[in-house]
Amino acid sequence: MTPDNGVDPTVQQPDTPAKTTDQPRTLPPQVSRRGFILGAATAAAAAGTTGLAACGNINRTTEAADDDDPTQAFLADDIVPFDGVHQAGIDTPGQAHLNIIAFTLRAGTTIDDVRRLMTVWTEDARQLTRGHNPIGSLEPELATIPANLTITCGFGPRFFDIIGKTDQRPEWLKPIPVFSKDKLEDTWGEADLALQICCDDPLTLAFATRHMTRAGGKLLETRWMQQGFLNARGATDPGTTPRNLFGQKDGTVNPQSTAEYDDYVWIDENSSDPQWVRGGTCMVVRRIAMNLDTWEELDRTSREVAMGRYLESGAPLTGKEEFDTADFKAKDQFGLPVIDPRSHMALAAPPTDNPKEKMRRRAYNYLESHIPGSDHTTNVGLVFICFQQNPVTQFTAIQQRLNDNDRLNTWITHIGSAVFAVPPGTSEVGAGKDQYWGASLLES
């Protein structure tokens, strides 16, 4: 195994009690990165090593003291810890680039094959995210810039048939019901395995994508790959909600605290789901095509009515700031609701009788290169990835309302859908945790 030379030791202590990654990893959007760093430093000074390590996956912020010169290659030091209670890449703030790849396991694959695959993949992902060259790669130069690389693994419905453990398949792990407005293309459909690979550097991302695909060897066929982007690092202040290609801030209502993640993202010990998935989550991947041609015919006010928010600030139409609470009862001078009940925001909001109808959204924009025969000018949209405890009561419940009434439906179409069970995080030395993705499932 490659030695850990050059890696910040504070992120390389998989077995100290301090490494509780169930501390918040996500920056509150209002807090600037510099502000957060100062806060973290203060907390660390008060609490000692524990305080610092408690920053978990956002340790990238704690390295700012070393990289306060933008002329230097600061992304080369930006490492998101791979091991932890939960997999990285879920509560990790969105990196600039996404490749999410779905695979089919070839006929004849056995549980032993899958165990070997997961052992190799997990170790390779661990090394890649540290900026180390994984075994079997002759490209060490392409592995040196981790740039907040995360690699997150999920298992599709058929995975459990292949490994002969259908009783271990979570009840919710099945295709999302087809909604009336869906125009699903098989091209972007269900698969046996998925790797969500995210990174702030596109070259590192390409290398990691290639390496992981190749490491799967003959067991795997690529079912699809979806690529996406947000703003580059350095383009916006950290914590800024990214915009989609409709110009809307996308992800304002995401969970911000550990408590919120525990409440509706991470599958907990009291869940009725199988033991192996506790600490994990459910990942839904929807491909949503956006029609810019017709969207651009709208004036700003109409766009804001459809969304229920101001475009510039992202504030609800009843508020001033992005994170203001929406007042769905407010009326305008004509007695009409200020926020249209059929606006995207109103319909996406959890009903008062089910406050857990929320998800961690991790959407990426796509603008595809030329595909022969297609009109590229409308080949844009959103790779909408969300994480939740149970898609039936979360994604599907929300999407049913959106499908039926969302004003945005005029300009968006769901064209792809896939669901994956995401195993919990790993520990490099095991010791009661999975040493590789799904170990407790595959060794049970």
Place this chain on the structure above:
Amino acid sequence: MTPDNGVDPTVQQPDTPAKTTDQPRTLPPQVSRRGFILGAATAAAAAGTTGLAACGNINRTTEAADDDDPTQAFLADDIVPFDGVHQAGIDTPGQAHLNIIAFTLRAGTTIDDVRRLMTVWTEDARQLTRGHNPIGSLEPELATIPANLTITCGFGPRFFDIIGKTDQRPEWLKPIPVFSKDKLEDTWGEADLALQICCDDPLTLAFATRHMTRAGGKLLETRWMQQGFLNARGATDPGTTPRNLFGQKDGTVNPQSTAEYDDYVWIDENSSDPQWVRGGTCMVVRRIAMNLDTWEELDRTSREVAMGRYLESGAPLTGKEEFDTADFKAKDQFGLPVIDPRSHMALAAPPTDNPKEKMRRRAYNYLESHIPGSDHTTNVGLVFICFQQNPVTQFTAIQQRLNDNDRLNTWITHIGSAVFAVPPGTSEVGAGKDQYWGASLLES
């Protein structure tokens, strides 16, 4: 027109004599960005405003004093001046992302249509590169982060038939001869117009791509779009030669000085080319597929022999550092040449009797998203863009040698080819220069 609020005034003086963009815009690769800034500051102190403005398109470096905190959105202040003697995006250091779009002009297009298109496009590109919202866009929020955006326009062979000025077509503006190893696909072929759009932020790039395409309105059909990437800003020290997906440093032999650009990139006053293109250049776009499956079967030594350079340093096999001069006569202990005469580097080097066989290379990596029916794992390669005075005596002469003997041909295949005449730079107020792209051609 949008006012210039918030833009560094040193980059907004199109008519001061100081704005001689034939000063070097490209950082010598050995010089760190910080080192360059200090040098530029010293020069400016010595020379006054003239010294500072002479930095031309690399003014982004002069703003570092404002953005030495990576927690802030420094890319929002990074502006490459649009106007100048030459178009930006040619000697501009490679930004992280590329969309190069080729268009076909629809039947019935007149020279008046083209004149209007160029007027609108030039003004929109000028505004976008400043971080201003162009007229007709309702997305001001997507226009605020210029992130070194450049938009460079080129005219294809048929353009001159359409505008009825075939006598103004440069003699070299015709398809590159088909080489014996080419497997050209019409999908990536010749077109009437091209926009090379490059940016360090992928969202700004997507917006600019969409806006410019839409601004072309009904005159244009998209022929193809090619997307590419290099390392992100902040991933490597500025001036570092980027790597391709074979792990090789790509672009080591690029021109570094104004003299070199004048010598073989910019079409000069003594050229036999038409007057309108002087100060411009020729852009060749080749799509080069790379076979990673077979490349990865090679050991490191074989890869280095094929390239003629060490992978890690990029140095010639006879040297130690990337920019060491290659010694093609050096022999090893067996009397064999250290640098294989059939290596890529040996064949690409200009022959002693024709030292002008060089080009400005601006290659971008591609790794394409899933295309139904294709095997994505080999859908990678290089969008190879190069600029030169004359493709016949530069690109084609070099490529003929490479086609015939380059060892790299085992792993690479040219699948696309297009050539464009790139008009010179512009001035916002005209005054003896083109106010819009190709004005002196279209108004002659």
